[in-house]
Amino acid sequence: MKENIVIIDGSSLLYRAFYAIPHLSDAQGNPTNAVYGFLNMLLKLYSELDPQYVAVAFDKGKHTFRNDLYDGYKATRKPAPDDLRPQFALIREVLACLGIHVLEKEGYEGDDIIGTLARRTAADGYAVDVVTGDRDALQLVTDEVTVYLTKKGITNMLAVTPDVMAEEYGYTPAQVIDMKALMGDSADNIPGVPGVGEKTALKLITQFGSVHGVYEHLDEVKGKKLQEKLADNKDKAVLSKDLATIRCDVPLEYEMDDFRPQPREADVAELFRSLGFKNLLEKFAAFDRFSSLGQGHEETPLRLIEPLAPADLKDKTIAVTAVYEKTVPIPTLQHLAVAAADGAFAVPDDQLEAYLKALSTAKCLITDDAKQLSKVVSPYSKAHLPVEDIVLAAYLLDPARTSYGLTYISEAYDVTLHETGSDEAAQRLAADALFAFQVWPKLQKALEEAGLTKLYETIEVPLIHTLAVMEMNGFTVDTDKLMTMEGELSREADKLEEEIYDDAGETFNINSPKQLGVILFEKLKLPVIKKTKTGYSTDSSVLDALMDKHPMIPKILQFRALKKLISTYLEGLEPLISPETGRIYTSFNQMVTATGRLSSSDPNLQNIPIRTEQGRKIRSLFVPGQGYDYIVSGDYSQIELRLLAHLSQDPTMIDGFRKGQDIHRRTASEVFGIPLDEVTPEERSHAKAVNFGIIYGISDFGLARNISISRQKAKEYIDSYFKRYSTVHDYMNGLIAEAKKTGQTRTMFGRLRTLPEINSKNFTRRSFAERTAMNTPIQGSAADIIKLAMNAVQDELEKRQLKSQILVQVHDELVLEVPAAEKDEVEGLLKETMEHIVSLSVPLAVDIHSGTNWEEAK
Structure with a gap:
């Protein structure tokens, strides 16, 4: 049996891997997705082809002999994406560690190296497998050379032999360059014959055998216009064939042993671990040739x-x-x-x-x-x-x-x-x-x-x-009320459904985006806001934009909201209620969020909507358990803005909080230059959006969208804000500068969040990291404070041997169930503990509410 060599088109495969694999990065934020995908492809090749020899060919430099033939060659090709460029050097380093030989030659493309090596090794008696994403390589197919062409990503490959060529493409390997000569190639800016596409080229080549045959029998070509195009562009066709032809005579010097992988085990293990490829390390170690990679880390x-x-x-x-x-x-x-x-x-x-x-x-x-x-x-x-x-x-x-x-x-x-x-x-x-x-x-x-x-x-x-x-x-749930509410909301949803059908003039599946899209945009002729790969988009942003275009739209939104409440919170809660205690037992996740906030699951009690009437109804189902009389809540008031004032030490903001002023009204007064007592509700609302937006690094675009104003006006608001609160501006800039220096950010209690992409060349990822650098010290510190408060309240309840107990924590709110005899004491305990858990430059304020259910205690 012949020994085999696998020749890999490094440039082509790295590009395909980059677009096939979602963004990945190492601990320092360096992109690694293309290399990760490439290595997965390599594992597949080892598994399926088990090559004795492996070579990887890369392009070297941008100028080759083809540029001398035609200065427009590849002139329109865009440069590699920012996150892909450094991965070319990285894959070379990885391949060197794996002992895989890389070939490149000045003045030639990787295709020419592949062609030359394939022809020479096939002539020397080796079985040759070429792996690429480029159909140009199909011209290399022979009985001895199989081209594995990647499809849909990088690990799904079609093995192309002469028989497969005929069946799959309808032409021979030699005719690949004739096809390209006639139809050209926009990716490489090969001109071809203008107006001749793939179908026409295939028809001509099938009839006449080659470009030479086409021009020898030009008068037999059907269609006067096509004859004229071919005649007028013969030079382009001849040039294009020359450009498309893979050279198989590149002066390469090698010994076959160069291509026998000889991994440097220690280097591979260290490099893979630094890249976060530990699972790949284990997969490579499963092959005999790499078995020593796992040594030193065995169980x-x-x-x-x-x-x-x-x-x-x-x-x-x-x-x-x-x-x-x-x-x-x-x-x-x-x-x-x-x-x-x-x-x-x-x-x-x-x-x-x-x-x-x-x-x-x-x-x-x-x-x-x-x-x-x-x-x-x-x-x-x-x-x-x-x-x-x-x-x-x-x-x-x-x-x-x-x-x-x-x-x-x-x-x-x-x-x-x-x-x-x-x-x-x-x-x-x-x-x-x-x-x-x-x-x-x-x-x-x-x-x-x-x-x-x-x-x-x-x-x-x-x-x-x-x-x-x-x-x-x-947390106890009133099951009787739950069943009643489920019936009420279901009837309300059914009524809305009938009204929607009346408005549409027919019945359809309201939950089907496809069917709803047909009704809205084809039958009712409403303006199309955006499309997806599968058709019209009917998400909430689209429906919001269409709100005043048809009476059906608000009904659909209300129908969706009702259905979600029913499925998630009524039908969803019912099986979670313990038949023995009548309580629901959620899980609080301490190790999920990067900011340090707690999350809740099975069920998620932190996600019950409180801004809608129906959402508040869901909260009313949660009641004091047997032996308890009240639900009592303590809720931090504007804790993130108070932390912003403290951390930035902005005198204007500190002054507002110390005087007990409405901070949003004060901000409106400062930003819009109007007396405090003349601020309108709308101006206060806009100031509130600015206040909270600043914490999250909001842009003028985001602010404009949130409060429905022009982008220019939003920019004026933000500029005016930072002018009046200049210390806040300096503080935020300082957070970003520090993060760029250290690659991390911290809360006031030392909680760490690494920001590997803070210096990324990719604008979107860098901007997200910058917003995170600004937000984490504030949001994370708020999370730390509520945790401190929870611990202190629990300790105090135990110390005083009170029956009252904490039930849930929702963002900045603590919720307890309390017997009547302890109500005053617990409300005082809660307020005192939460407000004095830390000492800030501004007072922490806690709102205490109580009621016979959770809705009333808000």
Whole structure:
């Protein structure tokens, strides 16, 4: 069997990978998506073709002999995108580490190198596979040379042989250049014969065999106009054929052993890890030729020890991992493992309760899910568990990730996972416990080096207990009222549906964008606002723009809103209500958002709309549970603007807050140059939009769209704002400048957010990073303050042994259920604690509300 060589069109494949793979970047913000896609393609080639030899050809320089033939050659081609250009150097570095030989030659294109190498190696008896995204390479196809042409991205390829050429394209490999000679190529600016397209070219070549044959039998070409075009442009056709012909005589010097991959294992491993390609490293290591890539990061054997008795856990530092079944209000512990310095063990299932009782006596519990552990221990101890959470630490160190599994932590902090040598879940759990014990010192050191230790110890770890308690508390739902409301809203939606059908003059699926588009834009002839790949867009922005064009439009929007409320919050909430307690138990996610804000899921209680009447009705379903009488809420007033005043130290803004003025009215007075008592509601509303927009780095375009004014007027507002609040302007610019220098930004409590794209050449990504640099210190600090307040309120409730309990946290609001006897005390406690949790240059203000349901308490 012949040995085979794979010759890769590096330039073509890197371009295709760039457009096929979404934006990726390494930790420094350097783009990596094209290289990532290219390597995935390479893995596929190793898997399917198993080549003994590999070569990658690149263009070198912009000027080749073709430019001497025709100075317009490739003259219209756009330069490579900013994020692609640096990846050409990067892929060369990666290929060098993988031991894959790169060929390039001044004055020639990569196609010519590919053609020359393909012809020579085929003549020497090798099987040749050419991999490219460029159909020009089809002229190289022979019985010995197969061209793999990429389709739909980079990993889906068509293997083109002479038979496939005839079946798929209808012409021979040699006729590829004849086709190009007649129809030209706009991508390379090859002129061809004007007015001759692919169909005409194929017809002519099929009839006459070649360009030479066409001109030998020009008088036999059907159509006088076509004859004239061909006759008038013979020189262009001849030139175009010359330009399209791949040269197979490039003076290349090589030995076949040059093309046998010889990877530099240590360099590959280091480079891939720095690029964030750890999953690719594992995939390459699966091939025999790269098997040594995984060395040095192999799993190490698990050290099993005899179980410590529950009493021996007292005052001991141990690691704990567990498997839980999701039950409410407390998860059910199914398996437990414990690790110490000398090894790990799985707790026998019949001794789980004894160990749970003993865990609170330990000096320190290192774990990977401290909140769940706190819940299962809570029946045996109400005290804060002495926990360290490795996943929480990993999140604080890199908050932009979407997951923090043990494999990621192992790779990021260079501590190996342990091989059990067994499929038993108990031993796997013990291995995880030992890993947690061993990785914690490295995470602890990383927190300290990143300046995150105080944030971790004073805010995030205490929050574990607070959230565990809140999740176990749950929130009571009035199920009778829920059923009644579901019926009412369903009838209202049905009535709207009938009215919409009457307006349309026919029935159709209102939820189908395609059917709705036909009704709106074809039948009713409403103006088309925008289109998508599948047809007319009927999203909310389009319907908003059409609001006054037809009476059906507001009905459709209202119908959609009702249907969402019914499906998400009525039908969606019902199965989540515990039949035993009548409560819903949400999960508060501490490690999801990059800003540090909490999120809520299953169900998301933070996302119930409060600006619509129907949304407020949903809140009215949440009521005090048995033994409680009131829902009490404490809501920070304009906390982000107060933080902006404090952090920027702007004297005008500080003065407004200290005097207790309406800050939006004060801003309107300053920006529009009018007395405070003459500010109109509309001017106040515009000033409010400016105030909050500034925090998020809003543009004049965004402000104009938000408050329906001209872009010029919006620019005047922003300019006037920064003129009156010049210190705010300086502060915001300073945040961006610091971020550009350090690649990161922080809250006033030290929370870190890295900004790898702050110096990107891509305007959109750089602008987003700049807005993030401005917003994170404010939004993130607000998140830190509400967390501090939650912890302090929970501690105070426990200290005073009050029955009242925290139920949910929604952005800047804390919601509690309170018995009548404690109402005054808890309202005072809530206001005092929240307003004095930190000391700022301006007072923190908290609005306290109460009622017999959540809607009334707002």
